Amino acid sequence: MIVYILCFILFQVGLFGILTSRNIIKIVIGLSFMEFSVYLFLVLIGYIENASAPILTGNPAQTNFVDPLPQAMVLTAIVIGLATKGMLLTMAIRIYKKFGTFDIRKVTSLKG
Numbered sequence: 001m002i003v004y005i006l007c008f009i010l011f012q013v014g015l016f017g018i019l020t021s022r023n024i025i026k027i028v029i030g031l032s033f034m035e036f037s038v039y040l041f042l043v044l045i046g047y048i049e050n051a052s053a054p055i056l057t058g059n060p061a062q063t064n065f066v067d068p069l070p071q072a073m074v075l076t077a078i079v080i081g082l083a084t085k086g087m088l089l090t091m092a093i094r095i096y097k098k099f100g101t102f103d104i105r106k107v108t109s110l111k112g
Helices: 002-020 024-046 069-099
Strands: none
Touching (some): 024 069
């Protein structure tokens, strides 16, 4: 139960970083914290104590298996999150080249 609470706290840290920061890079880092907490939560949902991997070896005594679906979902989410973070950082670099700052308060006109 404590691990789920730690995932929630990690999510809150990321949310706090997004809501209080005006620096684009810090916002992306806060988003990363939130993503990592969701990844941990999904993996914890699929965890079963004293269970083995879902590989059939012919041993009929083994009946308790770990659910592989949350792990597959996390792998997919990692790939999507990496692409999203790459796009966000590329946009941040373009904004920095155009306006000379990462502060979103100083970026007044985003008209292309």
